Amino acid sequence: MPELVLHANGRTWTLDTSRSYTIGRDQQADISCIDRRVSRRHLMIRCDGGTWVIEDLGSANGTFAEGRRIQRIEVGHGSIVRLGNASTGMRLDFTGAPAAVSDDQATADLRIRAGLPRGEARPPGDRGAADPTDRGTPEAATVTPPVVPGPRAGEASPVVPGPGVGEVPPVVPGPRVGEVPPGVPGPRAGEVPPGVPSPGVGAAPSGPRGGEAPPVVSGPRAGEVPGAATGAAAAGGDDLFRPLPHHAASGLARAAVPRTPGDAGEARDTPRPGGPTAGPRGAAAALSIDRSPSGVHSLVRGERLRIGRAPDNELVVEGPYVSRHHAEFRPLPDGRFEIVDLGSHNGTYVNGQPVGRQIIGPYDIVGVGHSAFRLAGDRLEQFVDTGEVFFAARNLTVTVGRGKTILDDVSFGVPQKSLVAVIGPSGSGKSTLLRALTGYRPADRGQVLYDHRDLYVQFAELRRRIGLVPQDDILHKELTVETALMYAARLRFPGDTKAAERKARIDEVLQELRLDVHRLKKVASLSGGQRKRVSVALELLTKPSLLFLDEPTSGLDPGLDRDVMKLLRELADDGRTVLVVTHSVAELSLCDRVLVMAPGGSVAYFGPPDEALDFFGHDSWPDVFSAFENHRDDDWGGRWRASRQYDRCVAEIDSAVPPRQPGTPATQPPARAPQPRPQRWTGQLWTLMRRYVSVIASDKGFMALMVLLPAVLGGLSCLVPATYGLAPPPPDSRFRYNQESGTILLVLVVGMCFSGAANSVRELIKERVIYERERATGLSRSAYLMSKVIVLGLITAAQGVVLCVIGFSVRHMPAQGLLMPTAVEVCVVVSALGFTTMMFGLVISALVRTPEKTMPLLVMYAVVQVVFTGVLFKLFDAPGVEQAGWLMPARWAVAGAGTTLDLAHTMPPWNLDKPDEIDPLWAHTVTQWGIDLGVLLAIGLVCGFAVARLLRRHEPEVMRD
Numbered sequence: 001m002p003e004l005v006l007h008a009n010g011r012t013w014t015l016d017t018s019r020s021y022t023i024g025r026d027q028q029a030d031i032s033c034i035d036r037r038v039s040r041r042h043l044m045i046r047c048d049g050g051t052w053v054i055e056d057l058g059s060a061n062g063t064f065a066e067g068r069r070i071q072r073i074e075v076g077h078g079s080i081v082r083l084g085n086a087s088t089g090m091r092l093d094f095t096g097a098p099a100a101v102s103d104d105q106a107t108a109d110l111r112i113r114a115g116l117p118r119g120e121a122r123p124p125g126d127r128g129a130a131d132p133t134d135r136g137t138p139e140a141a142t143v144t145p146p147v148v149p150g151p152r153a154g155e156a157s158p159v160v161p162g163p164g165v166g167e168v169p170p171v172v173p174g175p176r177v178g179e180v181p182p183g184v185p186g187p188r189a190g191e192v193p194p195g196v197p198s199p200g201v202g203a204a205p206s207g208p209r210g211g212e213a214p215p216v217v218s219g220p221r222a223g224e225v226p227g228a229a230t231g232a233a234a235a236g237g238d239d240l241f242r243p244l245p246h247h248a249a250s251g252l253a254r255a256a257v258p259r260t261p262g263d264a265g266e267a268r269d270t271p272r273p274g275g276p277t278a279g280p281r282g283a284a285a286a287l288s289i290d291r292s293p294s295g296v297h298s299l300v301r302g303e304r305l306r307i308g309r310a311p312d313n314e315l316v317v318e319g320p321y322v323s324r325h326h327a328e329f330r331p332l333p334d335g336r337f338e339i340v341d342l343g344s345h346n347g348t349y350v351n352g353q354p355v356g357r358q359i360i361g362p363y364d365i366v367g368v369g370h371s372a373f374r375l376a377g378d379r380l381e382q383f384v385d386t387g388e389v390f391f392a393a394r395n396l397t398v399t400v401g402r403g404k405t406i407l408d409d410v411s412f413g414v415p416q417k418s419l420v421a422v423i424g425p426s427g428s429g430k431s432t433l434l435r436a437l438t439g440y441r442p443a444d445r446g447q448v449l450y451d452h453r454d455l456y457v458q459f460a461e462l463r464r465r466i467g468l469v470p471q472d473d474i475l476h477k478e479l480t481v482e483t484a485l486m487y488a489a490r491l492r493f494p495g496d497t498k499a500a501e502r503k504a505r506i507d508e509v510l511q512e513l514r515l516d517v518h519r520l521k522k523v524a525s526l527s528g529g530q531r532k533r534v535s536v537a538l539e540l541l542t543k544p545s546l547l548f549l550d551e552p553t554s555g556l557d558p559g560l561d562r563d564v565m566k567l568l569r570e571l572a573d574d575g576r577t578v579l580v581v582t583h584s585v586a587e588l589s590l591c592d593r594v595l596v597m598a599p600g601g602s603v604a605y606f607g608p609p610d611e612a613l614d615f616f617g618h619d620s621w622p623d624v625f626s627a628f629e630n631h632r633d634d635d636w637g638g639r640w641r642a643s644r645q646y647d648r649c650v651a652e653i654d655s656a657v658p659p660r661q662p663g664t665p666a667t668q669p670p671a672r673a674p675q676p677r678p679q680r681w682t683g684q685l686w687t688l689m690r691r692y693v694s695v696i697a698s699d700k701g702f703m704a705l706m707v708l709l710p711a712v713l714g715g716l717s718c719l720v721p722a723t724y725g726l727a728p729p730p731p732d733s734r735f736r737y738n739q740e741s742g743t744i745l746l747v748l749v750v751g752m753c754f755s756g757a758a759n760s761v762r763e764l765i766k767e768r769v770i771y772e773r774e775r776a777t778g779l780s781r782s783a784y785l786m787s788k789v790i791v792l793g794l795i796t797a798a799q800g801v802v803l804c805v806i807g808f809s810v811r812h813m814p815a816q817g818l819l820m821p822t823a824v825e826v827c828v829v830v831s832a833l834g835f836t837t838m839m840f841g842l843v844i845s846a847l848v849r850t851p852e853k854t855m856p857l858l859v860m861y862a863v864v865q866v867v868f869t870g871v872l873f874k875l876f877d878a879p880g881v882e883q884a885g886w887l888m889p890a891r892w893a894v895a896g897a898g899t900t901l902d903l904a905h906t907m908p909p910w911n912l913d914k915p916d917e918i919d920p921l922w923a924h925t926v927t928q929w930g931i932d933l934g935v936l937l938a939i940g941l942v943c944g945f946a947v948a949r950l951l952r953r954h955e956p957e958v959m960r961d
């Protein structure tokens with residue numbers, strides 16, 4: 001008798017005649033699923049006397065075939081059975097065993113065998129029975145349904161349910177993947193396309209989200225069991241299968257949901273042992289995507305399949321993170337496929353890790369933009385992240401210092417399209433939780449699951465699905481709304497995005513957030529609420545599925561508070577999960593769930609907001625907060641865990657998170673995602689420089705200061721009375737030395753020190769929040785730093801020129817320098833000093849935690865430089881002091897200018913009895929001038945490295961390298 005092949009939710013199981021199989025929600029079931037309508041042990045499939053039979057094991061909601069509830073039924077090729085509901089229940093499709101294959105098909109067949117339960121993969125020579133599904137099926141004819149534009153914000157997504165019971169999915173002939181079929185206009189936004197039946201209750205939307213162009217999807221082949229639009233899609237998003245235990249052994253590992261704080265450490269994903277593919281593995285091994293594919297594409301044997309945004313790709317994938325020609329599936333001689341990144345701007349990922357080229361195995365998940373792909377035989381399943389994903393935190397625990405717990409075993413799970421408020425007294429760990437959830441500061445224990453994937457392990461890829469609006473605005477207030485968004489789009493979108501595409505997305509977002517009337521206003525001129533909207537708009541540019549906000553309503557009046565919360569409600573309804581940390585409890589009723597944090601960082605309550613006050617036994621939130629304050633040492637977390645509501649919460653997470661399979665290791669050290677590939681470095685640098693110049697140009701005060709400072713300081717140097725200026729007295733003079741030359745140089749050098757450092761000392765601290773956010777979205781640290789160095793360096797050098805021109809304008813100068821005219825040579829050194837002190841200012845800026853601390857440090861720095869110029873007292877031959885002076889830019893600058901001016905002989909010697917004892921750094925030689933200048937610039941470079949190092953401290957932990 002042939003083996004039976006079971007298909008459900010895009011997965012395939014080949015059932016062996018020699019054993020029976022149970023299906024149910026029980027983790028021990030052979031085929032475990034998580035549809036709540038399915039009983040823990042729902043049915044059994046076994047081979048009885050040469051016939052395959054299904055027996056209902058007394059399930060609560062029943063097993064159905066052809067619309068009737070059945071107790072026992074024979075099944076074979078073509079049978080369709082539903083669990084839990086006659087029309088929308090989880091669907092099982094049965095076909096015969098795979099067909100015998102030719103040698104060149106053997107490897108592809110192995111892919112299917114890899115999905116066999118418990119050691120049933122056969123050697124390549126073992127062909128197995130013929131597969132009726134393949135009989136007469138020609139080489140994959142790729143078909144494409146009409147392209148359906150996604151609905152706009154607030155409009156319902158068109159839903160394309162799969163075939164009903166006993167239906168055969170229609171074969172839709174059409175053009176190749178990626179082509180739009182001629183003459184088939186897509187329906188208007190929000191309309192259900194013609195010929196597409198309305199969704200049933202609980203149907204899972206398969207269309208793209210508002211404003212997003214849909215992926216082009218190829219339909220199933222004739223006689224092929226459909227993947228995309230079958231059972232699960234029609235039945236609802238939660239009839240998700242867990243893999244067979246065999247899969248776990250193969251590495252499709254799961255993690256358990258520990259219910260007690262003690263076993264939180266078990267909640268780590270487990271790597272699979274090395275499979276047939278090479279490349280990043282270990283911690284990166286993927287949790288599988290437990291939902292129906294949104295599209296299934298046929299891979300034509302021997303042909304490449306290119307993915308990208310451009311219409312000339314075989315598979316067109318839209319999205320802000322997809323390059324025009326992004327990646328390519330290439331066939332290998334042995335029948336396998338490899339994925340090759342085509343130099344995309346945002347990377348191609350396998351199991352969450354960026355790859356350049358990698359052979360793809362049957363369990364590997366390839367990530368391109370917001371789409372994930374999985375090979376299933378000769379088909380490529382596509383899973384588009386439309387934002388309707390399950391998000392969960394499990395046992396998140398953060399400890400600091402000597403083991404102080406500031407986040408204590410926090411678990412919760414939210415279904416798609418939820419608005420969740422996080423409230424709690426000050427210091428209860430809300431911000432810590434937010435940082436843990438976004439991966440900015442991963443929890444020391446526990447997991448954050450995004451669409452069943454471990455965010456910490458796969459941060460490199462998944463970070464693009466997260467939008468975060470910090471408490472401080474992530475905008476340059478000097479720019480107009482439109483310009484700020486334009487630069488953000490330039491930095492976040494792929495480098496090959498056309499200006500028109502960026503503009504279209506900006507227009508779309510501005511419209512969505514009702515900001516179009518403010519587009520030309522400066523951010524600084526907007527109200528607090530409008531500014532917050534702009535921050536949200538900036539994050540929405542890249543269509544995140546998860547949006548986190550940290551106290552967006554702080555400082556807003558109650559009306560604006562309501563406006564912002566309503567906006568978040570709309571954003572969630574539109575197909576996102578929105579989590580907001582807030583101090584305001586006035587608008588909690590707009591939320592689906594409220595997470596109440598208790599002192600000590602534990603969860604005090606998680607659930608519907610309207611049940612929360614009853615849970616605490618108080619009439620108002622102030623009473624609840626007072627209770628927290630008055631009973632800080634109470635075990636609020638224990639009270640929550642002992643509650644009935646907690647069981648419901650855990651059950652919710654359980655129902656959507658696959659359990660850890662027996663036999664897999666329990667713990668796994670947290671993995672750090674590798675540094676994701678940024679967009680082209682030069683592109684980022686250019687954008688950052690342009691933005692920086694725009695910001696400076698629109699800050700009139702700063703511009704005026706930049707011009708005034710060197711002009712005033714240069715003018716001050718002119719006040720020093722000096723008959724001979726910077727030159728030595730003429731030979732016929734009664735004076736042998738010119739003491740004032742040193743004084744003039746001192747004023748110029750100190751002025752430059754002050755100007756240079758003042759230019760940069762606030763530059764990093766004032767945009768720290770912006771940097772942190774942009775770094776998390778892929779900004780290159782070195783590009784960021786270089787943009788500051790180049791722009792500020794040029795400004796400072798120009799200031800040096802102004803300073804010198806004014807300072808030298810009234811002075812005599814020695815006739816000839818060492819290499820160049822004297823004024824030019826000194827000006828070069830002064831400008832170099834400006835650069836180095838500017839770099840030192842950046843060090844201060846990267847070091848401090850608040851802008852206020854920069855000023856005292858700047859003053860201290862300037863005074864220290866005065867002391868170590870070498871003009872006020874003798875520095876050489878003074879052990880300790882001399883060496884300290886080597887660290888001072890002013891010392892080397894005075895020395896460099898001194899060599900040109902021959903200051904050692906122009907100024908009186910320190911010891912008149914020893915006129916030949918001169919400062920060695922002031923020797924009037926070209927070599928010494930070069931050394932002085934070189935050391936000066938080298939100090940600047942060292943400062944640059946120090947800044948880069950210090951910047952790391954302000955980056956999301958997972959982004960540090």
Ligand SMILES: Nc1ncnc2c1ncn2[C@@H]1O[C@H](COP(=O)(O)OP(=O)(O)OP(=O)(O)O)[C@@H](O)[C@H]1O
Pocket residue numbers: 400401406424425426427428429430431432433
């Ligand atoms: N790095 C750290 N080292 C030591 N303690 C820390 C650290 N970060 C946070 N904490 C402490 O952890 C607790 C929680 O801080 P957190 O900022 O998350 O609270 P919060 O609920 O967001 O407070 P608020 O509402 O005032 O913003 C506080 O007591 C805080 O002092």
